[in-house]
Amino acid sequence: MEISLTINGMLKTVDVEDENTPLLWIVRDLLDLKGTKFGCGKAACGACTLHVNDEAVRSCSYPVKFVDGKKVTTIEGLGDRENPHPVQQAWIEEIVPQCGYCQPGFMMATAALLNKVPNPTDEDIDNNIINVCRCGTYYRMRKAIHRAAKLQAEINTNETKEI
Amino acid sequence: MGDKSSGAKKVSRRKFLVRGGLGTIGVLAIGTYIFRNAIRREILGTVNSLEMPYTDNTDQPMVWFEVTSENNIVLHSPKMEMGQGAFTGIAQMAADELSVSMQQIQVVHAASSTGNVDSFATGGSTSISGLWQPLRELSAMLRMMLLKEASQKLNIDVTQLQIDDGVISGTGKSLTYAQVAEGVKNWEVPDTPKLKSLKEYKYVGKPIARVDLDAKVFGDPIFGMDAQMPDMLYGAVIRPTKIGSIFVSADIATAENMPGVVKIVVEEDFVGVVAKSMIEAENAKNAINVTWDSYKDLNTEAITKIITVGNGKSTIIQKNGDSLNEEGDLVRLEFRTPIGAHAQIEPNGVVASVDGDSAIVKISTQVVGITRKEVAKRLGLDTDKVNIIPTYLGGGFGRRLHTPHAVQAAVMSKAVGKPVKYFFSRKEEFQHDMFRPPTHHVIKGKLNADGLLHGLEHEFVSGDVGNNSALIPNFLPPIIGADVGAIRGGFIQYSGIPNFKAVYWHVDLPFATSWWRSLGLLANTFAMESFMDEMALKANKNAVEFRLQQIADDAIGVRLKNVIKAAAEKANYSEEIINGRAMGFAASIDANTPCAQVAEVSIIDNEIIVHKVTVSLDPGLAVNPDQIRAQCEGCVIMGMSAVLYEQMFVEDGELTPTIYGPYQMALMKNAPKEIDVVLLQGKDTPGAVGEPPLGPIAAAIANAVRRLTGERLTELPLKLSKLTV
DSSP states (O other): OEEEEEETTEEEEEEOSOTTSBHHHIIIIISOOTTSOOSOSSSSSOTTEEEETTEEEEGGGSBGGGGTTEEEEOHHHHOOSSSOOHHHHHHHHTTOOSSOTTHHHHHHHHHHHHHHOSSOOHHHHHHHOOOOOSSOOHHHHHHHHHHHHHHHHHHHHHHHHHO | OOOOOOTTOOEESOOOEEOOBTTBOOEEOBOEEOOOOHHHHSOGGGGGGOOOOOOOOOOSOOBOEEEBTTSOEEEEESSOOSSSOHHHHHHHHHHHHHTOOGGGEEEEEOOGGGSOOOSSOSOTTOHHHHHHHHHHHHHHHHHHHHHHHHHHHHTOOGGGOEEETTEEEETTEEEEHHHHHTTOOSOOOOOOOOOOOGGGOSSTTSOOOOTTHHHHHTTOSOBGGGOOOTTOEEEEEOOOSBTTOEEEEEEOHHHHTSTTEEEEEEOSSOEEEEESSHHHHHHHHHTOEEEEEOOOOOOHHHHHHHSSBTBSEEEEEEEESOOOOSSSSOEEEEEEEOBBOOOOSSOOEEEEEEETTEEEEEEOOSOHHHHHHHHHHHHTOOGGGEEEEEOBOSOOTTGGGOOHHHHHHHHHHHHHTSOEEEEOOHHHHHHSOOBBOOEEEEEEEEEOTTSSEEEEEEEEEEOOSSTTOTTSOTTHHHHHOSOTTTTTTOSOOOTTSSEEEEEEEEOOOSSOBOOOTTTTHHHHHHHHHHHHHHHHHHTTOOHHHHHHTTOOSSHHHHHHHHHHHHHHHHHTOOSSOBTTBEEEEEEEEETTEEEEEEEEEEEETTEEEEEEEEEEEOOBSOSOHHHHHHHHHHHHHHHHHHHHTOOBEEETTEEEOOSBTTBOOOOTTTSOSEEEEEEOOOSSSBOOOSSGGGSTHHHHHHHHHHHHHSOOOOBSSOOOOGGGO
16 A cells, blocks of 8 residues: 655655555655654654654554654654754753653654743643653653743744744 | 772772874773772771772783873773763863863773773762872873973973873974874883872863763764674573563474574573564564573562562671660661662664674673673684774663673674674563662660650661672672662661661562662661651651751761751741641762752642752862763752652562653652752762762652651552542
8 A cells, every 4th residue: 555645855656565554664764764762662652753734643553554744754854953943952951862862752742732821830841742752851841841842932922023 | 988089099000001002192001909898998987988999900901091092081991981070070180180171081891902991880879989099190201201201302301291182292393292202113101190180270170071072962972782793683582571481492393484594592591582673572572482490470579578688697787885775665667668679761782793702892880800701702713803892871879780682692693603692671661670689677766864865776677789790799798798779878877876886688579689870878878867757756856956956077977967957948947837838858978978958849730749959968079060060960869760750569479660751750740840059078088979969858758748747658659548638
């Protein structure tokens, strides 16, 4: 089955034998984007979180057939070293990662949260950021999420001014 | 427990070779070190204060540095980066002694082909403390070599030269390190030069951002799971679900003919599938019917029965004064901790390529040397024919001190003549973990007329931690009589008590237990510091004062007192319940690093909520204070996760649960909103950091709950009884 998707802004067509193959493996092995991680395969840890049409999705349990014609964004497409996404910028400023393995999933989940709730309260964070981090970086992540909200608000303000 | 500094190590029998290479100018600094086996040197009583030095017992040359044509230094690290920040501290130490900027240092994992293979492991909170002296000496030596060479090339006396960010200059002329190194055939190797003073360091001691920060924020493919090789196939290994299963036979007929299957590999000790894709390998694996023999129908109750003080063989690991008798007002409490899983998010995975008489293995491992040895042995190769290429670790926590999957991948690769990648499923991770062993503790104490402890005795039993591990030589346990890992934190640290005793009991469990970050420290400190709190209450004394009054004024005692005072002061420690919140206090010493913590806890909707934790740590000299803070924060959260939620069960012979969620762990909503860290410096060299802060957290929380509810919780994970809420 052929599936067309826009991955990190680029239109791609992938040929898959089984349309129920989890999106994670298409992204990692076919599209060779390794930033999205395998943690549990059962949507229980969130390491594989990416965006489908700007919504956070746990890609290890998301059949690839559902992304046909849709927009998929991974950590590689969220931002880069030259133009980091506010979430990535905040992660850098708070020096969040330890082992780093779960962090792309958390950053993708955070970016999706900020799209919906631009200035999340601690309660919003508690209810929406439900991935697992074994190193215990939650304390810095919470600070980084608040910081990212501020950075994003500043960008939005500046953009408004320019108009 | 003495304050044994590990700063006296000297670089010995050093030699520096020069080698040209693609993209490098080719200075390769090579040296060997005196082998100092810390475990053999310090038996028993001081094991608790042990700081493992960086050890190496090989005569082989070791590659440490390369100077690149861009005038950068590539530093090949024998210590792995698993989140603990080792690479950053290593870069800081080397940059300062090499007189280059942080941006000019690139730290990479040393492949075993560099010879720079750690004979111990990345573990035991030893990376920075162990490399502190030798790495700075090697860096200084390289700087001197470059300086002397520059002196000849520029025809300027060494004393007239200065170095700034890898550029040597004097009397208007200058050369970069890269220019100096170019074309040099014979290097003059100096004696170990005098190291710079701490004041001269630009980076050591500063809260420099992690060197791997960008790679981890932008999703670079740096982990073992991300490793690939050209033409790679995918493997899967069939694992039993029941404890104690022995492989009998496998029916592979169906699987052999399934799509994508290249080969079914049947060995004496495992059955593996190699297929063109990961999913095809998994499908074929599921179609193989394996017969396992002699599984035992075990349950948690049976394990608990085994883990009971009085079973097995006992060893007195510490004794002072007289034993306690049963007369008078003897307090006796029992504590239990459960089986714990590592639950690191990156599953164990590996890519191996065996080609004729050599092998390449890419893997996230904490034991490069052991991984290499085991692969070489199984394939019948010399160790120098096996190149282990380590990757970043998606969490270590002790889980990656065992790498039999490297052997399995290598065997599968040899069978098909192509590289094979394979990794554990999450269920396999949970069922085939090398677990944190369950423990049981019996503690007795008696107060004197002044309300201080007349005597204190700790007897405890644990599954293996160090015993039966490839890291601990087989001859050692019979000599020591105790498991060097299980006894961590099991000693009496209140050296002012006149009579005390600690006794370790050894039993065998039917499943593998092993190293879990901080080893015995978490369980032992939970029991000991909960008991201390109970005795303080009985003595009607402030918990902090009660502790301070019973610590002797030796070096480690003074440092312990200082962290206790600092934590109490910083947290404004009080025994009043304010707004429904109580404070719990606890302290510990691990690997010569004392730590004290205050947990602020309340009970909301029958749940224990940890609002704030204050940590006071004395790690000695802080090479990177920010990374030490990060380790404290991480230990508090990983610790509270184990204290409040985590527990493996044995049901019908199977270890369970096998997925996150049912294996409950701390999430964002559970983590304290405030973690306040105070760092003290009670000695002038760096000490252990990555594990010691896991000591106090369990008792700190339990002691706060005791003050809120009146109930002494004696089992992890802490659960409120219906009566108290």
